[in-house]
Amino acid sequence: MLRSLSLVKILRNCSLQSIRYFESSTQSSSFSPESSANPIPQQLPLIVSRQLEYPHTRYPPLQAWLETLGQKRDDKLGIVDLHPSIWQTSPRLDILYENIEWQKTYKKIDWAYTPPHHEYPSMRGKPWPQKGTGRARHKSKFDPQWKGGYKVHGPKGPTSFFYVLPKEKRVEGLCTALTVKLHQNDVHFVDSLDLPTHQPTYLQELAEDRFWGPSVLFVDDTDIMPHNIMFASAKTEGFTLMPVYGLNVYSILKHTTLVLTIRALNKIEKKLLHALHSCDNPKDQPAPPDEP
Amino acid sequence: MSLVFQSLIRRTPSTFIARIPCRLWSSSGKFPSHPMGTEEYENQPRKSITELPDELTERGAKPEFISGYESTKDGWDWVDNVLFKSAIPEPPNHPTPSGWVPPDPRLARQWPYFVDRDRFHSYALYVRILPVMLEYWLHEQHRYYLNIFRRRVEYDIYAQRTRRFSLLELISGDIWALDHDLKAYLTKRVHLTDDKSKELPILSQVDEIKRHILVEGEYEEWIADFLKEKGF
Numbered sequence: 001m002l003r004s005l006s007l008v009k010i011l012r013n014c015s016l017q018s019i020r021y022f023e024s025s026t027q028s029s030s031f032s033p034e035s036s037a038n039p040i041p042q043q044l045p046l047i048v049s050r051q052l053e054y055p056h057t058r059y060p061p062l063q064a065w066l067e068t069l070g071q072k073r074d075d076k077l078g079i080v081d082l083h084p085s086i087w088q089t090s091p092r093l094d095i096l097y098e099n100i101e102w103q104k105t106y107k108k109i110d111w112a113y114t115p116p117h118h119e120y121p122s123m124r125g126k127p128w129p130q131k132g133t134g135r136a137r138h139k140s141k142f143d144p145q146w147k148g149g150y151k152v153h154g155p156k157g158p159t160s161f162f163y164v165l166p167k168e169k170r171v172e173g174l175c176t177a178l179t180v181k182l183h184q185n186d187v188h189f190v191d192s193l194d195l196p197t198h199q200p201t202y203l204q205e206l207a208e209d210r211f212w213g214p215s216v217l218f219v220d221d222t223d224i225m226p227h228n229i230m231f232a233s234a235k236t237e238g239f240t241l242m243p244v245y246g247l248n249v250y251s252i253l254k255h256t257t258l259v260l261t262i263r264a265l266n267k268i269e270k271k272l273l274h275a276l277h278s279c280d281n282p283k284d285q286p287a288p289p290d291e292p
Numbered sequence: 293m294s295l296v297f298q299s300l301i302r303r304t305p306s307t308f309i310a311r312i313p314c315r316l317w318s319s320s321g322k323f324p325s326h327p328m329g330t331e332e333y334e335n336q337p338r339k340s341i342t343e344l345p346d347e348l349t350e351r352g353a354k355p356e357f358i359s360g361y362e363s364t365k366d367g368w369d370w371v372d373n374v375l376f377k378s379a380i381p382e383p384p385n386h387p388t389p390s391g392w393v394p395p396d397p398r399l400a401r402q403w404p405y406f407v408d409r410d411r412f413h414s415y416a417l418y419v420r421i422l423p424v425m426l427e428y429w430l431h432e433q434h435r436y437y438l439n440i441f442r443r444r445v446e447y448d449i450y451a452q453r454t455r456r457f458s459l460l461e462l463i464s465g466d467i468w469a470l471d472h473d474l475k476a477y478l479t480k481r482v483h484l485t486d487d488k489s490k491e492l493p494i495l496s497q498v499d500e501i502k503r504h505i506l507v508e509g510e511y512e513e514w515i516a517d518f519l520k521e522k523g524f
Contacts, residue, residue, distance in 0.1 A: 057395050057397045057400065057408075058397060058400060058406045058408070089464075092501065092503070093501055094501055094502060276411065277380060278378045278379055278380060278411070279378055279411065279412075280378045
């Protein structure tokens with residue numbers, strides 16, 4: 001009984017109605033992200049046909065579902081095209097490792113400091129005379145062999161471990177991380193981060209129903225987020241909001257699920273493809289400025 | 293007159309000062325060979341000893357030649373031609389006289405592997421001179437080093453040459469099938485040349501994580517022909 005009901009639900013949602021709508025709708029409706037009044041637009045399904053730059057000679061564009069956060073029910077709005085150079089690379093695990101090590105290490109400062117002998121208190125005076133006492137002969141109380149004495153070649157001052165990984169490796173690391181996430185079914189594309197309520201329980205139950213992991217990374221193109229998602233994710237442990245310029249390999253791998261908006265996807269693809277297909281030599285020319 | 297200039301005049305011999313205007317005139321006598329000899333330069337106030345010209349100071353502080361100038365924005369195209377551009381232009385769809393061949397996607401699709409081009413539309417084919425550990429008998433485990441372009445390279449004392457490799461990168465798909473086909477092609481090519489000095493069999497190293505194939509020997513041109521045949 002239950003199984004048949006669920007089957008009916010699936011059929012109703014996916015095949016019959018969607019086919020009818022597809023036949024009625026025009027070829028490719030240009031997608032408008034402003035859908036605040038009605039969370040689901042009338043014409044379904046949408047195929048967000050994006051013009052991909054630098055088409056790959058061998059592999060056609062990948063396709064993924066376009067979902068929504070506006071309602072709890074997991075209705076798919078349409079299909080999104082993805083560029084194979086970013087989302088279908090052979091995963092370079094060694095470069096992924098290097099990226100993570102870089103992110104951990106470049107901020108590290110070792111504050112260990114052992115003062116050398118000239119920074120110790122006065123060294124004059126033998127602790128006891130050379131001969132007579134039965135003890136070993138010493139010249140000062142602060143020699144290296146003493147407890148509490150100076151160290152000759154000890155760590156000196158704050159040492160920084162700062163270095164910048166080459167641009168090609170950072171780009172390849174991002175492409176690998178995105179590929180790995182996509183092919184493990186941990187990436188979801190969303191029209192926008194607009195929620196109907198600010199209650200954190202709404203977002204938590206939504207993520208539970210859709211089997212999104214304990215930690216979710218929401219990525220939007222700007223750093224000014226809608227109010228509702230801001231309140232909801234502030235109260236929830238594991239839900240992180242991030243603009244595109246903050247995207248990094250460590251965060252992508254740390255959070256179980258990655259949720260991208262369409263605008264964020266456009267920006268990411270544009271930047272990564274530009275980096276993969278141009279030759280920006282910083283010595284000769286500075287990089288172009290970032291858009292806000 | 294400033295104090296500095298007075299002290300300078302006192303310290304330099306009189307003959308040197310008298311000879312300055314004569315030295316700066318060119319051989320033809322039409323114009324001064326150095327801007328220091330002109331009236332407008334001479335009449336300018338001297339600021340400090342550090343801004344005096346080379347002839348009077350030991351350090352090379354160059355004088356500022358001040359004359360009338362005009363700034364225009366005509367001829368920007370000539371400047372733009374020389375500037376470094378980050379965008380890489382699209383290549384033509386036909387083979388060029390230099391030997392460059394565009395990829396053939398229709399032909400490349402039939403193979404289980406694919407070798408991509410780099411951002412400059414060329415093959416990802418490189419030469420490598422790598423140090424390799426030579427393991428011989430324990431009592432003769434010497435390592436002979438040669439300094440080639442400031443790189444310490446292992447020298448094969450038995451083959452009496454350096455070890456060179458050809459590296460093929462940007463491979464996707466079934467790497468082992470590509471390795472098999474590549475080795476078959478190279479052995480066939482070596483048989484055709486019928487050269488006794490070429491060593492057989494052709495050895496290669498496949499790295500599945502870095503997606504590259506390292507072939508021992510300098511076979512770049514033959515590997516390029518192989519890639520052209522496959523349409524990559």
